Amino acid sequence: MTLKKINELFINFLIFTVLFSFTYLESKELCIPDFELDTPTINVTPLNDTDKNSVYVLIDGSLSMQGFVNPSDQDTNLYVEVIDDLQQIAESIGNETYYLRFGRWVKSIRESEAARATDPSFYTCPHDPENCDNQETRLDEAIKTTQLDKDATYIIVTDLFIENKNLIGGKLHQLKKPLNKVLDSGKSIGIIGIMNSFNGTIYGIPISGGGVATYSRANKRPFYIMVIGDQKNIHKVKTKLEKQYFTNNADDYKFSLITSNPIIQNLSINKKVNEKNLFRTKNQPPEFKFEYIKSNLPLYQFNTNQKRILEFTIKKNEFIVLGSSGISNYEIKETLWNSIEVKCKAINSDKTWKKTNLDTISTWKEIIIPASANNEKIDAISIYLLKKLNVDPKEKESPLVNLWRGFRYFHVVNIYADKPGNISEDIFKDWSITKAQAQKFIEGDPVVFKTLNLVKLVKVLNDVANERFKPTLIASIALDFNLTK
């Protein structure tokens, strides 16, 4: 009798377990509509550290640079130290280092002569003052050297004091042509600005009514290190200088990266998207599940009522190149399906997924979110999913009220970087003057001298980079949800 009862219990347990397993399997079953994933437009593979190439160091030999090596205040004289360190930095990022001097022309120089760049005589050529190439800064000529070796890294030390005539017409074209080639080959341009003590004369300042003037009363003035090469090497140079000189005085230092591709990575492909991107707080919906499908598509599965606001947030530092001009516009390409059936079995057998004719229904906004570890704030973008379903944009209610309850929805969202930003122009705004401002500026007897046409130059560089910019897929996500009451 007892054995019979045990048998009965065992059979009941077995039946229950089998039925439960089937129910469980069905609830976890994946049924998605047919769609093609957008092809990622970026697939950055980090270069091997052992792939070292040549480094070219170009030093501006114009007379206006002399004031950096003859300083009035030794405490803020970083120029000499930076020039000394550049040799070491160049060796760390490349296998061979070549030195060049430029003014009106570019001339190859020996290492020993390059070391003289910390001495005033480098800029005056005491042995041959007649033929000394120190009257002009032809940045276009310097940049043209980047065609010598396409794999090399170029470090250009200059005051970037560029006259207007060099930024218009044929000269501008001469500047843009090599830049185009540089950016086409996937290289970037890093501009490091360093405010330095100065004791010398600045030449070629345009004045109203034509002609140029000189100015000698400045005791501070920025110089610049332009690094043209792989982003990795640019950041190495930047990081080394930052660590060595600018841990405490960030005001005397500026950095910007000009690149035709300010996107580091596709977050979905590199599996950087997780459940917290959609549900930042602990307010996770019922039946929530997160997984990657189709090898690199993050899928959020959940049940939700019509009150929930779906906000997908990604931190900018996870996909935008640090120090670059950023992104000024994003495009959201999305597709929404709905199904009157919610169970996978019925969806698959009756083929109930219906593609909606709603094209752009999500919006984006730049936001600032608090960092988890400290009081810092992080720039991010928020994608308000399905936001445009709300007929009245001012309405604060969830857009889900415009979807039908009792239906299952599948939403695929592709987020593209659509237009590059212009942050780098703003970064250097404080240190720049235009031709029109120059006369008034020197009349004000400034102690800290600004750089002529700096913003204009950065704008030219940005324009060249932006012409090469192609919309880049940042992330793709999919939402599979049942809409309940």
Added chain:
Amino acid sequence: MLRIFKSLTYSIFGLMSLGWLSVIFIIFMFVGPEPNRLLDFFENNLIVDVRKYGQEFIYLAKSLYILMGTMNIVLLAIALIMSLAWSALSHRLNIDSPGKAKIYAIHWLIYTGVMLAIIVAITFYFTTSTRYNAAQFLSNGGITIILFSQTIYYFLIYYIAVIVGTARFARSSVLFANKLPGNFL
């Protein structure tokens, strides 16, 4: 008592004069959607544009038909109960002198007002509450059409039923009921 039963019978006949339409409509609703003029009318006049959601109305119509069928059963039942109740109660009105029946016109108006309010409330409940998912397919225009048509239709059923079902001595209390021939009931 016999008069009351007679009254109720007349009232039921009055209900049936138009109520058969409601019964047929309810049957159609529970049979389910078929591609016909009724479905087209629903699609063109009562519901939101489901095509922007990639759906075809015929696949969504089943639940809406059930909603409409259920609502009409309830409304028909209300019209039936209210009209029969008035017909029966009209025999109990204290009308002991000529002209007194007219005083009860106020009672009838209030009673009819309550019945109309119940019909409107029921229609609102079915077409706007979240209890029935199918209600979400109805457009605002559709809800208005349903509200007006159902109210007018069930009022007419009720009105015909009470005209013919009200006790003869109380007919003056019901609008136009005294126009019936004197030998009617």
